[in-house]
Amino acid sequence: MEAFENARLDAYFARINARFRPAEQPASLLITHLLPERPSFVRAVAAASELRAVLPKPKSISIPAQREVEKFTQCAPLSRELFTDPGSAVDFLESRAAGAPLVLLDVGGYFAPSLEAICDRFSGRVLGVVEDTENGHRRYADIEKLPCPVVSVARSPLKDPEDFLVGQSVVFSTEALMRARGDILHGRPALVLGFGKLGSSIARLLHAKGIQVTVYDIDPVRRTQALSQGFTVARDRDAALHDAGLVLCATGSVSLRNEDFPALRNGAYVATVTSSEDELGLDGLPEVYTRTPSGDHVTRYQTTGHYFYLLNGGNAVNFLHGASVGPFIFLIQAEILASIRMLAHGALGNGMHEVTPADRAAIASTWLSYFNR
Template identity: 75%
Template sequence: MEAFERARLDAYFAKITARFVTDEQVTSFLVTHLLPERPCFVHAVAAMSRLRAVLPKPKSITAAAQREVEQTVPVDALSRELFDRPKTALDYFESRAAAEPIVLLDVGGYFAPTLNDLNGSFSGRLLGVIEDTENGHRRYQALGGLPCPVISVARSPLKDPEDFLVGQSVVFSTEAVMRSRGDIPHGRTALVIGFGKLGSSIARLLHAKGVQVTVFDIDPVRRTQAMSQGFAVAHDRHSALAGAGLVLCATGAVSLRGEDFPHLRNGAYVATVTSSEDELELDGLPDVYTRTMVGDHVTRYQTTGHYFYLANGGNAVNFLHGASVGPFIFLVQAEILAGIGMLTRGDLAPGIHEVSTADRAAIAAIWLSYFNR
């Protein structure tokens, strides 16, 4: 990032924080992709709260960004196991923020498994959670009776540009991986599993590039949407896998279980939009498959009479090329900052909430004044 670009981004976040900061201050913990531009957002979170730790997503850490953040904020290792067990989660928060009011900024529902235990046992006060992703939104929604407010930005209209551009970056990176081995998507049927915002973006872009696309989604409503947009819709997962030379997993949940992999067409490429632990049940793959690296970021899984290729170890393929969506990501980050202000006020009931339409409009107007040039 050029110096003038950094200065503009810092000025943008200063404008956002000035609008949403409150007189009260709370402690925060931030789960994030630690990408090159992310330190600016981290500093903005620190301006609105006492940021006790950044927990970067393990598969999306840029060394330079981590070094910069570590100069001012502790960077702790993130794993599902850290927050899966009540004692482990409680010990972590007590060590960092004992007796303090805290807000948790999440990407993927990491705090969901022990949220109830944390709310009842933590020496401080859990004010709430802000969740960035559809996958995480569903994890919190599945808890039923939430013990605190959860502000979700996953379904915000300000996130639509990011979702569309993430879909484009997934297609770009998938094609780049294939081309590195002398293959291309054309001439193969592409199967997109999941027709949400990301999956539909991927399907449309592949179609625009001249690739034949089939869609599979367990939701019948989404299947009708896919049909209305001209896509072939698979009746079942296994028959769809058998005919696909490229499989893109975009559900935010488990797309392929262990028993699904043997149904893949020989030589098929598999890529995902999130982490392998979310989309792929690789541990359930039959032991008869051997794994061999056959190129940069390509693993061949092979057994007698069958083989397929996995891109980037099953992790988000677009992170191979930075996963950049340009300045549109700053819209979502600004909405997260607005969420901190909402939780700091402390007047929200337990349950899932969204940032108001008026605040979203204000964010969009500020963003346009800095980035519509």
């Protein structure tokens, strides 16, 4: 970003924080995609709370961004295992924020497996969690009795522009990797698994490019939505897998398991919108499949009589090209800052919560004054 763009972004977040900064600042831990534009948001979190550590998502780290963030706060390595084990989860919180009121800022439900133990055993007080993604929203919503408040911004209308543009960036990166191998989208029937906000965006752009698109979603309501929008809806998922030359996984959970891969058409490409650990059951693939590089960020999986191509190791393909959605990402980042204040007040009951429509309107109005130029 140019210097004037950084200055404008910092001014925007300063104005957001002037409205939403809590009177008494809690400690915080921030899980985030540490992309090139992200330091401004991290500084805003540090202004709204006592930021004790940033945990960058491993597959989306910009080294220059990390170096900039490390000038004013600590970064720590992130893995699912860190917070899957209650003991290691509590130990990490104690090492960073012992005795403090604490807000956990999450992307993908990392804290969910150990949340009960964290709330019960942490020497401070967990004020709550802020969750940014649909995948993470589901992880917290599936907890039968949440031990603290969880403010989810995953289904906010302010996230709609981001989700739409992420879908577009997924198609761009998929096509770029295919073209680097001398292949193109056209002539390959596409199957989109999942017809949520990301999946529907992907399906619409593929259709606009003249690609034959089939959709499958486990939710019958979404299948009817896809049908009403002119898409072919698969009645038989396995048959659809066999027919597709391109499979785009956008479910937020495991789309393809080990028994699904042999059903793929020879030469099919597989791409995802999230990490391989969330979207693909690659660990269950039979050892008879050999894995060989087949161009930049393309892996060929082959066994006797069958082969397919996996893009970016099964991780979010759009991160290969920056995953930028422009200034629209700043809408939901502002909502995360507003969520910190909600949790800091301590008035929310245990369970799932959202930012109020009035606060969202204030964020949108502020955003428009800075970026609608």
